[in-house]
Amino acid sequence: MTGILALLTQPGHFIATDLGAWGLDWSRFKSCVNDQVYPCTELSFFPLAYLMNSGVLFFLRTLGLKSHHGMLIINSLMLTLPIIYLLTTRPLRQARVLSLIYVLAILLTCTTSMYLYTGALEVQAGVLIGIFLAAWLEISAQPLRKGKAITLFYFVTCGLLLAFYKDTNTVVLLASLSVVILLRAGARLVQADRSSLVLGAVKLMLPVGVLTLAALANLAYNMFRYDSYLPTAYLNIAASYAPSLRKSAEFFAATFLSPNGGTIIFWMGGFTGAVWLLIRSQFLIASDAILIGVILILASAIGFSLWWNPFGWDAWGDRLMVPAALGTLIMLILSAKPHDTALGFRTISVQFIHGFPVKITLLVIFSLSLYFSLISYYSDRRALMNQAMFGTTNCQNMMKLLRSDSQVVRQGFWRSEHYYNCASERFLHFPTLIRPNKT
Numbered sequence: 001m002t003g004i005l006a007l008l009t010q011p012g013h014f015i016a017t018d019l020g021a022w023g024l025d026w027s028r029f030k031s032c033v034n035d036q037v038y039p040c041t042e043l044s045f046f047p048l049a050y051l052m053n054s055g056v057l058f059f060l061r062t063l064g065l066k067s068h069h070g071m072l073i074i075n076s077l078m079l080t081l082p083i084i085y086l087l088t089t090r091p092l093r094q095a096r097v098l099s100l101i102y103v104l105a106i107l108l109t110c111t112t113s114m115y116l117y118t119g120a121l122e123v124q125a126g127v128l129i130g131i132f133l134a135a136w137l138e139i140s141a142q143p144l145r146k147g148k149a150i151t152l153f154y155f156v157t158c159g160l161l162l163a164f165y166k167d168t169n170t171v172v173l174l175a176s177l178s179v180v181i182l183l184r185a186g187a188r189l190v191q192a193d194r195s196s197l198v199l200g201a202v203k204l205m206l207p208v209g210v211l212t213l214a215a216l217a218n219l220a221y222n223m224f225r226y227d228s229y230l231p232t233a234y235l236n237i238a239a240s241y242a243p244s245l246r247k248s249a250e251f252f253a254a255t256f257l258s259p260n261g262g263t264i265i266f267w268m269g270g271f272t273g274a275v276w277l278l279i280r281s282q283f284l285i286a287s288d289a290i291l292i293g294v295i296l297i298l299a300s301a302i303g304f305s306l307w308w309n310p311f312g313w314d315a316w317g318d319r320l321m322v323p324a325a326l327g328t329l330i331m332l333i334l335s336a337k338p339h340d341t342a343l344g345f346r347t348i349s350v351q352f353i354h355g356f357p358v359k360i361t362l363l364v365i366f367s368l369s370l371y372f373s374l375i376s377y378y379s380d381r382r383a384l385m386n387q388a389m390f391g392t393t394n395c396q397n398m399m400k401l402l403r404s405d406s407q408v409v410r411q412g413f414w415r416s417e418h419y420y421n422c423a424s425e426r427f428l429h430f431p432t433l434i435r436p437n438k439t
Helices: 002-009 025-035 048-062 067-079 081-089 092-107 122-141 149-162 167-190 195-226 232-241 245-257 263-280 287-305 319-334 356-378 381-390 393-404 417-428
Strands: none
Touching (some): 048 067, 048 195, 067 081, 067 122, 081 122, 081 319, 092 263, 092 319, 122 287, 167 287, 195 232, 245 287, 263 319, 287 319, 356 381, 381 393, 393 417
């Protein structure tokens, strides 16, 4: 439904992103298997989930669908999974209310307008992360409650799949869960409750077990491609193009504060809308969900600030932060409980929202975030993205240099002032509406 709404409210120009690199991976994989070629160096350096998407696209093409239509179908179906989760794990009334909140929150972001009709897979990863974490919170809060089999199924399935999108997903998720468990266990130790350490260890073993299985599959795929258990292509890029610590600090700040799609302006419309609707609907928000989300977003921001291009190359806003931010938004909604059924859940007080300065601040942030989302719905998408990525003077000069010298990339270009000046200017850019050409 959200995919259809996006296409109805703005002209849909497909953004290929990296599809050209991984779109034929399934054919390459089959060719290597049939010809017994090992290692299969023809495969792209993208992780296992991209091979799986390539396989689905291959099947859809046999049905007569083009790749860009196939990606719209896959991404839209993935975005409906939280609704299916709610319908199969909650009473119908709760599921309907939370599903409506979820749809409205998503529409308040740029998720449907910019990241469904695209070759980017970040939305898929975010959905799986959100369901995985919500299922873990449910299982951890009431492990002995009947009817948990379906929740455990979602937990295991999403945990296995999400690690296939990016190796670092496993690291940041385990770090986030570990910190939350240690904080809770530490608080109980102060109260002389030593059994909390054992309980915390048991809770952590669940995600560790599932994510370890997924990591083994990733290692096997790396071996098939590189004759090495490590993702050597990614590691080589990271080593060659890694920014200095000073530049990483700038990247980290831009991840949150950039008016050109930093995490705050990109996501606060969806987050504030979701929290307000949950409160109005008499739902309580799990404090552990908020804590996990904060750590997950911070850990992801730190990791991507060490990458040479922290927002992603073809991106509207910070594309690389979509999995963590979208996953957190979905987790908050899916783990919310009505007042009368919140037994076993720690909830957070929202009384601080009632202060006038806080209300004004949230209103300003919400308005900016809503503006950022609306122009993505009603602009020419391709022109809007090009403006955001390459519309500034330094970025235009950088692109001219790239086109004029084929050797420049191999000469440390991505650590040069040519690129860094473009990146700094891009972070400060404030996007504006670009009306579609109706001719």
